[in-house]
Amino acid sequence: MTGQTVAEVVGATLAGLGADHAFGVVGSGNFHVTNALVAHGVRFVATRHESGAATAADAYARVSGRAAVVTVHQGCGLTNAMTGIAEAAKSRTPMLVLAAEPAATALRSNFRVDQDALARAVGAVSDRIHGAESAVADTARAWYLATRESRTVLLNLPLDVQAAPAEATACPGAPTVHRPRASDEAVAALADLLTHAERPVFIAGRGALDARAELEALAAACGALLATSAVARGMFAGSDWNLDVSGGFATPLAAELIGAADVVVAWGASLNMWTTRHGRLVDSGAKVVQVDLDPAALGAHHRVDVGITGDVRHSADAVTAALPGETAGYRTDLVRARLGAEGRWRDVAYDDEGDASHIDPRTVSILLDDLLPRERVVAVDSGNFMGYPSMFLSVPDHRGFCFTQAFQSVGLGLASALGAALATPGRLPVAACGDGGFLMGIAELDTVRRLGLGMLIVVYNDNAYGAEVHHFGPGGHPLSTVVFPDTDLAAIARGHGCAAVTVRRPEDLAAVAAWAVGPREVPMVVDVKVAAGRPSWWLEEAFRGH
Numbered sequence: 001m002t003g004q005t006v007a008e009v010v011g012a013t014l015a016g017l018g019a020d021h022a023f024g025v026v027g028s029g030n031f032h033v034t035n036a037l038v039a040h041g042v043r044f045v046a047t048r049h050e051s052g053a054a055t056a057a058d059a060y061a062r063v064s065g066r067a068a069v070v071t072v073h074q075g076c077g078l079t080n081a082m083t084g085i086a087e088a089a090k091s092r093t094p095m096l097v098l099a100a101e102p103a104a105t106a107l108r109s110n111f112r113v114d115q116d117a118l119a120r121a122v123g124a125v126s127d128r129i130h131g132a133e134s135a136v137a138d139t140a141r142a143w144y145l146a147t148r149e150s151r152t153v154l155l156n157l158p159l160d161v162q163a164a165p166a167e168a169t170a171c172p173g174a175p176t177v178h179r180p181r182a183s184d185e186a187v188a189a190l191a192d193l194l195t196h197a198e199r200p201v202f203i204a205g206r207g208a209l210d211a212r213a214e215l216e217a218l219a220a221a222c223g224a225l226l227a228t229s230a231v232a233r234g235m236f237a238g239s240d241w242n243l244d245v246s247g248g249f250a251t252p253l254a255a256e257l258i259g260a261a262d263v264v265v266a267w268g269a270s271l272n273m274w275t276t277r278h279g280r281l282v283d284s285g286a287k288v289v290q291v292d293l294d295p296a297a298l299g300a301h302h303r304v305d306v307g308i309t310g311d312v313r314h315s316a317d318a319v320t321a322a323l324p325g326e327t328a329g330y331r332t333d334l335v336r337a338r339l340g341a342e343g344r345w346r347d348v349a350y351d352d353e354g355d356a357s358h359i360d361p362r363t364v365s366i367l368l369d370d371l372l373p374r375e376r377v378v379a380v381d382s383g384n385f386m387g388y389p390s391m392f393l394s395v396p397d398h399r400g401f402c403f404t405q406a407f408q409s410v411g412l413g414l415a416s417a418l419g420a421a422l423a424t425p426g427r428l429p430v431a432a433c434g435d436g437g438f439l440m441g442i443a444e445l446d447t448v449r450r451l452g453l454g455m456l457i458v459v460y461n462d463n464a465y466g467a468e469v470h471h472f473g474p475g476g477h478p479l480s481t482v483v484f485p486d487t488d489l490a491a492i493a494r495g496h497g498c499a500a501v502t503v504r505r506p507e508d509l510a511a512v513a514a515w516a517v518g519p520r521e522v523p524m525v526v527d528v529k530v531a532a533g534r535p536s537w538w539l540e541e542a543f544r545g546h
């Protein structure tokens with residue numbers, strides 16, 4: 001076809017490669033490329049801030065399993081998106097960021113910054129549309145890198161190159177890539193370990209999300225209990241042998257059972273400080289095995305006795321086939337009974353710390369868990385509060401939980417829920433935020449409302465940066481920099497056109513129950529005035545990581 005520009009060809013090529021959602025803020029520099037995406041059937045979501053665009057795209061990719069596109073204006077559009085890009089890059093989210101760029105000759109452009117350096121600085125890969133002749137190949141190269149190697153890729157589009165005439169030539173195809181299987185020796189070694197294991201535990205991470213059936217079959221054959229890293233939460237939902245999350249969020253029972261394991265196998269999980277409570281969770285005498293596609297991941301965070309390079313699904317299948325027979329392992333009647341009685345955080349007794357004007361964050365989380373539909377997707381911001389929704393709200397499967405915490409940034413929760421909602425139509429999206437994170441990311445409340453998403457936004461409101469208050473308060477430090485006067489978040493939300501309620505007591509949740517039955521045409525913001533007398537149980541673990 002003739003009469004097209006490079007910008008149009010890039011948009012058309014991306015649509016042809018399979019991009020289906022793009023998130024962004026449109027300025028003059030990315031106007032044409034974004035319109036080309038839309039013209040070729042890509043759904044474009046106009047966020048109100050580029051950080052929200054990058055974060056929503058990241059969440060969309062995680063929850064849908066499909067790469068997402070971000071489109072931003074040159075310079076300041078990109079710098080605004082950097083926190084979300086950093087989170088995505090650290091999480092190896094397949095994401096393509098289309099960023100306009102001043103022409104190479106525009107040395108004095110106000111928008112000029114070193115965009116390549118920005119990407120590199122946060123672990124993203126930077127590439128560029130070099131010219132009209134290579135536009136299709138450049139686009140395809142960036143897309144394949146993002147999708148096949150799970151990378152976050154910045155594709156710079158210089159303005160002069162964008163405006164050049166170009167032809168939409170055929171896109172170079174991608175070869176079918178077969179993922180490597182574990183070697184026969186590795187399979188035999190793991191089968192032998194599991195055959196002799198008395199108390200094996202599997203910890204599955206994001207690299208195992210497509211392997212639930214294979215891991216459950218192997219675990220059943222060798223009597224292993226099933227846990228996940230936080231980002232893979234929900235993967236074993238419904239199993240009698242599910243320990244839920246390993247690490248700082250683990251229930252006392254899960255921590256006890258993982259601690260008593262004699263063999264721990266990490267499947268596509270990095271065994272980082274969160275998953276292992278800084279190495280204290282796994283017994284020093286336990287054999288630790290790690291299976292990962294990436295050899296560099298093996299032993300990177302935690303001691304590993306046996307490191308196995310390979311795809312989780314095929315490797316698990318091969319180990320199952322190599323077992324000489326079935327063993328009961330850790331799956332005793334006693335363990336089953338204890339998991340039934342104390343396997344969830346809500347089973348753990350606590351003293352309710354609510355008073356006339358504040359509700360205990362555990363109590364409100366349990367009540368919400370009961371009144372919300374099971375088909376839900378929960379996205380969590382960062383802060384002291386984050387353990388409550390992460391552990392007290394159950395999720396139906398791994399697509400029901402979105403945890404953008406690789407950069408540990410406050411303020412990503414609402415935009416994460418936005419992307420997760422678009423990836424799971426029909427599910428109730430739940431954004432769980434602290435007041436600090438909610439107010440930091442509030443620009444996307446307009447987006448959520450505008451898109452007509454029936455999202456529940458729960459704000460654990462302590463009028464403070466609670467994490468800092470609880471960390472520094474006991475030391476007698478002045479706290480005026482981290483506490484705030486009461487903010488009427490419900491009034492702010494109503495101003496955005498949302499339904500809203502202030503919750504101080506259990507009975508205040510009646511408004512949420514009424515909204516939850518439907519039709520949920522507008523988002524509901526729940527300003528929960530939480531009792532904040534003490535830190536959450538996992539905060540100490542969090543500050544160990546600083």
Ligand SMILES: Cc1ncc(C[n+]2csc(CCOP(=O)(O)OP(=O)(O)O)c2C)c(N)n1
Nearest residue numbers: 383384385409410434435436437465466467
């Ligand atoms: C972008 C960013 N700025 C600052 C921090 C440091 N920080 C960690 S937790 C926190 C407080 C968050 O407050 P809020 O969202 O109200 O949650 P709470 O801790 O009160 O539960 C801050 C400021 C951070 N992690 N990310």
